[in-house]
Amino acid sequence: MLKFKIPEVAIERFPIYLRSIDNLPDNFILSSNKIAKLAGTTANQLRKDLSYLGWLGIRGKGYKIGKLKKEIARILNIDKKWKVAIVGVGKLGSALLAYPGLKKGKFQVELAFDNDPLKIGKTIEKVTIQNVEKIPELLPLHRVKIGIITTPSEVAQDVADKLIKGKVRGILNFAPVQLAAPKRIKIRNVDISILLETVSFFITQKSLF
Amino acid sequence: MLKFKIPEVAIERFPIYLRSIDNLPDNFILSSNKIAKLAGTTANQLRKDLSYLGWLGIRGKGYKIGKLKKEIARILNIDKKWKVAIVGVGKLGSALLAYPGLKKGKFQVELAFDNDPLKIGKTIEKVTIQNVEKIPELLPLHRVKIGIITTPSEVAQDVADKLIKGKVRGILNFAPVQLAAPKRIKIRNVDISILLETVSFFITQKSLF
DNA sequence: TAGATTGTTAATCGATTAACAATC
DNA sequence: TAGATTGTTAATCGATTAACAATC
Numbered sequence: 001m002l003k004f005k006i007p008e009v010a011i012e013r014f015p016i017y018l019r020s021i022d023n024l025p026d027n028f029i030l031s032s033n034k035i036a037k038l039a040g041t042t043a044n045q046l047r048k049d050l051s052y053l054g055w056l057g058i059r060g061k062g063y064k065i066g067k068l069k070k071e072i073a074r075i076l077n078i079d080k081k082w083k084v085a086i087v088g089v090g091k092l093g094s095a096l097l098a099y100p101g102l103k104k105g106k107f108q109v110e111l112a113f114d115n116d117p118l119k120i121g122k123t124i125e126k127v128t129i130q131n132v133e134k135i136p137e138l139l140p141l142h143r144v145k146i147g148i149i150t151t152p153s154e155v156a157q158d159v160a161d162k163l164i165k166g167k168v169r170g171i172l173n174f175a176p177v178q179l180a181a182p183k184r185i186k187i188r189n190v191d192i193s194i195l196l197e198t199v200s201f202f203i204t205q206k207s208l209f
Numbered sequence: 210m211l212k213f214k215i216p217e218v219a220i221e222r223f224p225i226y227l228r229s230i231d232n233l234p235d236n237f238i239l240s241s242n243k244i245a246k247l248a249g250t251t252a253n254q255l256r257k258d259l260s261y262l263g264w265l266g267i268r269g270k271g272y273k274i275g276k277l278k279k280e281i282a283r284i285l286n287i288d289k290k291w292k293v294a295i296v297g298v299g300k301l302g303s304a305l306l307a308y309p310g311l312k313k314g315k316f317q318v319e320l321a322f323d324n325d326p327l328k329i330g331k332t333i334e335k336v337t338i339q340n341v342e343k344i345p346e347l348l349p350l351h352r353v354k355i356g357i358i359t360t361p362s363e364v365a366q367d368v369a370d371k372l373i374k375g376k377v378r379g380i381l382n383f384a385p386v387q388l389a390a391p392k393r394i395k396i397r398n399v400d401i402s403i404l405l406e407t408v409s410f411f412i413t414q415k416s417l418f
Numbered sequence: 419t420a421g422a423t424t425g426t427t428a429a430t431c432g433a434t435t436a437a438c439a440a441t442c
Numbered sequence: 443t444a445g446a447t448t449g450t451t452a453a454t455c456g457a458t459t460a461a462c463a464a465t466c
Contacts, residue, residue: 007432007433009433010433011407011410011411012403012407014410015402015403015406015407016387016403018406019385019386019387019400019403020387031446031447031448032447032448033447038387039387040387042434042435043447044434044435044436045433045434047447047448047449047450048433048434048435048449048450050448050449051448051449051450055449056448056449057442057447057448057449058441058442058447058448059440059441059442059446059447059449060441060442060445060446060447060448061442061446061447061448062446062447062448063448075410076406076407076409077409077410077413078406078409082405082409084405090304091300091303091304091307091308092301092304092305092308094300094304095299095300095301095303095304098300099300099301099401100361101385101400101401101402102402102405105402106402106406106409107402107405107409145412146405146408146409152309169412170408170409170411170412171408172401172404172405172408176228176310177228178225178228178229178247178248178249186408186411186412188404188407188408190399190401191224191228191310192308192310192311192399193224193228193310193311193314193315193316194221194224194225194228195381195397195399196293196311196316196355196381197224197227197285197287197315198220198221198224198285198397199355199379199380199381199395199397200285200287200291200315200316200355200379201220201223201284201285201286202220202379202395203354203355203378203379203395204286216456218456218457218458219457240422240423240424241424242423251458251459252423253458253459253460253461254457254458254459256423256425256426257425257426257457257458257459259424259425260424260425260426264424264425265424265425266423266424266466267423267424267465267466268422268423268424268425268464268465268466269421269422269423269424269465270422270423270424270466271422271423271424272424
């Protein structure tokens with residue numbers, strides 16, 4: 001457990017660092033400058049961020065890739081596997097079920113839910129679709145701590161409530177609504193329209209940004 | 210055109226404000242406090258953000274919903290429609306093609322591309338899939354200024370280069386790679402693994418965050 | 419007018435950048 | 443040792459929060 005608070009923004013950069021060095025050999029030693037280039041940031045920021053994890057580098061040389069991978073994975077708690085549940089097996093939900101980053105990564109889709117009787121019972125990507133009503137019951141049984149919501153907006157809050165009853169600790173929400181939930185639940189929203197809207201702003205304010 | 214710089218973080222909140230009031234009647238007048246609650250922020254922050262857009266409220270009363278919608282839409286440049294191109298019509302790409310937020314919203318999928326001969330020529334959601342090689346040629350012809358990348362990582366950079374040749378101004382990238390591009394191109398990354406990794410961190414550091 | 423709420427200023431907080439002593 | 447690069451401190455920058463005069 002950490003004794004001090006790592007800035008949220010730094011936490012969000014760690015996965016990018018990890019991804020940037022992921023296919024480099026463990027015995028490579030790279031300077032902060034080189035790694036920063038790969039990750040699309042600056043050497044100063046990289047060193048600052050890494051300093052939150054302790055002494056990772058070798059003065060005069062750089063950072064050993066193997067050690068870096070291990071330490072970042074450790075702080076992100078992805079040295080072990082996480083089981084996740086997907087709720088809403090429409091087009092987006094099915095796409096996520098088959099998504100390589102989820103399929104073979106540190107996050108494994110253990111359960112899938114839908115409210116459509118035609119879908120319940122079917123098996124996609126080795127996961128059998130269950131009735132949404134079973135969420136509160138099945139999640140603790142399978143030790144699932146993260147839920148992914150890919151339902152229409154109208155039912156997203158109801159699904160979130162069920163997930164919370166099922167004792168999830170985090171939710172990745174693709175429905176374009178603001179979910180209400182206790183503070184202890186970590187919610188990440190992915191709203192494609194919102195992303196496009198900010199793009200829209202920036203590409204027309206050319207002279208100022 | 211703006212005379213001063215609106216903070217990036219504020220820009221990213223405007224779409225959320227818009228979404229929060231979207232289904233309220235135009236003639237309603239709500240206080241910053243009420244709107245902030247809907248959007249999941251504070252009255253202070255909302256007023257500060259809105260102040261960048263000018264005098265929008267009525268002292269002693271609140272903000273007229275209709276005016277707010279119009280002004281936020283104007284600043285985000287979504288009072289007009291944007292045409293977008295999707296590259297990579299796999300599971301995720303197809304899901305986005307059918308995504309309601311894109312289908313009937315301010316962003317219309319005008320073009321779709323793939324490199325798979327079996328897919329080229331087929332029509333999904335009224336959009337005919339074209340050969341990726343045609344990106345630089347077709348984009349300017351259709352006045353498409355935003356590209357969405359839903360290809361495997363290996364070809365994402367190549368696709369980005371083609372989009373840039375086709376004169377896009379912004380890219381929404383779902384491939385888990387850091388894209389290289391000139392500064393004038395606005396890139397937004399959506400990496401599902403990265404999002405889950407930050408969730409993973411936060412739900413284990415319970416006592417500090 | 420009295421009450422309410424805005425728009426804005428000032429104070430606080432936090433993150434980024436620059437710089438450099440420590441040290442491999 | 444000389445050169446290089448870390449880890450960290452201090453300076454800068456920017457965003458959030460608090461507070462309140464202006465005003466509907």
